Amino acid sequence: MVKKSEIPAHLREYVIDQQYDAYTPINHAVWRYVMRQNVNFFKDVAHEAYTNGVTASGMNIERIPRVEEMHNSLQPFNWGAVAIDGYIPGVIFFDFQAHGLLPIGTDIRKLENIEYTPAPDIIHEAAGHAPILCDKKYAEYVKTFGEIGRKAIATKEEHDVFEAVRTLSNLLEKGSTTEEEIAEAERILAEKQKAVTQISEAEEISRLYWWTVEYGLIGSINDPKIYGAGLLSSVGESSSCLTDEVKKIPFDLDHVISTGFDITTKQPQLFVCEDFDQLIDAVKEYSKRMAFYVGGTESLEKAVQSGATATVEYSSGLQLTGTVSKLIKGEKQEAVYLNTSGESILSFDDKQLANHGKDVHADGFGSPIGKLKGEDKPLEDLTDVELEQHGIIIGDKATLQFESGVIVAGIVHEVIRKNSKVILIRFKEASVTYGDQTLFQPDWGMYDMAVGSHVTSVYAGAADPEAYFSSESIVEDEEVNSNVTNSLSPLDHLYTKVREIREDISIHSNSSEALLEVINQLDKDFHNDWLLRLEILELLAENDLNPEGQEKLHNDLNRLKSEEKALSQLIENGLKLI
Numbered sequence: 001m002v003k004k005s006e007i008p009a010h011l012r013e014y015v016i017d018q019q020y021d022a023y024t025p026i027n028h029a030v031w032r033y034v035m036r037q038n039v040n041f042f043k044d045v046a047h048e049a050y051t052n053g054v055t056a057s058g059m060n061i062e063r064i065p066r067v068e069e070m071h072n073s074l075q076p077f078n079w080g081a082v083a084i085d086g087y088i089p090g091v092i093f094f095d096f097q098a099h100g101l102l103p104i105g106t107d108i109r110k111l112e113n114i115e116y117t118p119a120p121d122i123i124h125e126a127a128g129h130a131p132i133l134c135d136k137k138y139a140e141y142v143k144t145f146g147e148i149g150r151k152a153i154a155t156k157e158e159h160d161v162f163e164a165v166r167t168l169s170n171l172l173e174k175g176s177t178t179e180e181e182i183a184e185a186e187r188i189l190a191e192k193q194k195a196v197t198q199i200s201e202a203e204e205i206s207r208l209y210w211w212t213v214e215y216g217l218i219g220s221i222n223d224p225k226i227y228g229a230g231l232l233s234s235v236g237e238s239s240s241c242l243t244d245e246v247k248k249i250p251f252d253l254d255h256v257i258s259t260g261f262d263i264t265t266k267q268p269q270l271f272v273c274e275d276f277d278q279l280i281d282a283v284k285e286y287s288k289r290m291a292f293y294v295g296g297t298e299s300l301e302k303a304v305q306s307g308a309t310a311t312v313e314y315s316s317g318l319q320l321t322g323t324v325s326k327l328i329k330g331e332k333q334e335a336v337y338l339n340t341s342g343e344s345i346l347s348f349d350d351k352q353l354a355n356h357g358k359d360v361h362a363d364g365f366g367s368p369i370g371k372l373k374g375e376d377k378p379l380e381d382l383t384d385v386e387l388e389q390h391g392i393i394i395g396d397k398a399t400l401q402f403e404s405g406v407i408v409a410g411i412v413h414e415v416i417r418k419n420s421k422v423i424l425i426r427f428k429e430a431s432v433t434y435g436d437q438t439l440f441q442p443d444w445g446m447y448d449m450a451v452g453s454h455v456t457s458v459y460a461g462a463a464d465p466e467a468y469f470s471s472e473s474i475v476e477d478e479e480v481n482s483n484v485t486n487s488l489s490p491l492d493h494l495y496t497k498v499r500e501i502r503e504d505i506s507i508h509s510n511s512s513e514a515l516l517e518v519i520n521q522l523d524k525d526f527h528n529d530w531l532l533r534l535e536i537l538e539l540l541a542e543n544d545l546n547p548e549g550q551e552k553l554h555n556d557l558n559r560l561k562s563e564e565k566a567l568s569q570l571i572e573n574g575l576k577l578i
Helices: 009-015 023-044 049-056 069-075 091-099 122-129 138-149 157-173 179-194 203-212 235-241 253-257 278-289 296-307 384-389 465-469 490-503 511-524 533-541 547-563 564-576
Strands: 078-083 102-107 217-219 223-227 247-250 267-274 308-312 318-331 335-347 365-367 397-401 406-418 421-434 437-440 447-451 454-458
Touching: 009 091, 009 465, 023 049, 023 122, 023 223, 023 235, 023 490, 023 533, 023 564, 069 078, 091 102, 091 138, 091 203, 102 122, 138 203, 138 278, 157 179, 157 296, 179 253, 203 253, 203 267, 203 278, 203 490, 223 511, 253 278, 267 278, 278 564, 296 308, 296 318, 296 454, 318 365, 318 421, 335 421, 365 447, 384 397, 406 447, 490 511, 490 533, 511 533, 511 547, 533 564, 547 564
Parallel strands: 078 102, 217 267, 247 267
Antiparallel strands: 217 223, 308 318, 308 454, 318 335, 335 365, 397 406, 406 421, 421 437, 421 447
16 A cells, blocks of 8 residues: 555645445446456457456456555556546646556446446546556556656646536536536536637647547557557447547657547547557657747746746756746847746755745745846856856845846845856845836845746746645555445345355355345336346356246346347347356
8 A cells, every 4th residue: 555655745635545435336336347348358459468457457357446455566567556536637647657656536437327437437547547557668658658748838728628627527427417517517618618729738748648548559550459548448439449430540749649639429530559669759759849848938938828836947957936927028039037926936956945935935936037248158157256256246235237138236145056056146135127117126025036047948837846735744654544334225235135146155046046036126126227137147147047037137138228228238248248
């Protein structure tokens, strides 16, 4: 079991106790049905790592897995697992994966949504994602993707779409939702989607993730194998995706990132990669287009458009984390001054600088970017002697004029170096101006001036997430005890009785009588339940018991197939395994 202290502090808020006792007998039956279908179907059409990976990753066909058992089973593959509550932001999901942790949503789809649910559930997250992680190259791809994907910057409008999608997906899975509630959620989602006017790097890399990790095929166009988790958790879509009705396209990075997707419907096309090395090369290639790699004004503008926490790294190595809210541009339309709003911190080498946390920079941060006027050498590279030549002497008043026209004047209080580079100069009684704009006044307190001739990197999240996001001390490592007590329905009790009979070492004539009692109860009170009838038929057929009962169940299931077209394929698939 993963200890809370082993999870990065900024990710702990998303981790929950699985509440295993909350699963009902029907929940376990849904898991069992889907997994029996999966293992039987995917042994021939999935990537070779799938079948062995189901067992190796800590899953049991008969019952919903415990996430702690999966964590222990994944350890030999340099992976682990944590339980989370439903949807989490993409950068957080990728952050878990960058740390070698598979986040697993612990809800399970309802019986009426057994074939597919748009909301994250344990069938998708565990049975879909975990088995292929036992393949070394694929595990490398997912972890590499996590390290890169967590830095992707989204727009504010895309953040709003994410929240709208999460709301709609949860409503679709919720049994008590009204048509009016769904219609309103769909209206809001459409409104938010309409507001998106540009495709961010976060959206593009999400598409790469969708068409590979979620819905990827591998091998040749004429004989592809399945490895995507979305397909591996849906036999229905997996069987149709291998037919000609779904277009197969050779994997190409530019084609993939220009192709959008809809999580609420089956995919009309899929991309086929040659091998996992091709995917590793592709995500590394894409990373060279991202703001964290490119830097500069273009990347700063992405941070402003995101309206979310981002980190700006200067050429000196200084890292500023906050919400980039304003840029001042010079004559060449390059950023010459930036501001963050709200809590900000300064870091170096991904560690917060002493006395430069959120308490010090609670209201934001502002600083120039560029070289000093008349000085070819970047300020960060100046020696102590050269600093003195520019009047930068502790205790003395200095006036620094930048090439951009920004002027910083004040009493030098401190010069901070790291790795022989000047990263920060602190001023007392400072004033900062740009033309007729006043950017800082003496009565605002100490002025901390970031040093850097240019911005080398901009990325989502914090340089030191432990310092920036954490407001609590390390959580104790004690296990969270589940106090869940279920009030089982009469139907759940029938499912329990059948499970107990199945798990009995010897099934005999007395078992047959007990199963007949369940059948009679189904006929009396649960005319339309198909899954338990399948389970009973399976037990009778496998143990060669009660031919009359078997015939009756066949007739009942055929009746349900004709009455409910949506059940026809589900029942037929179940019968094929008996």
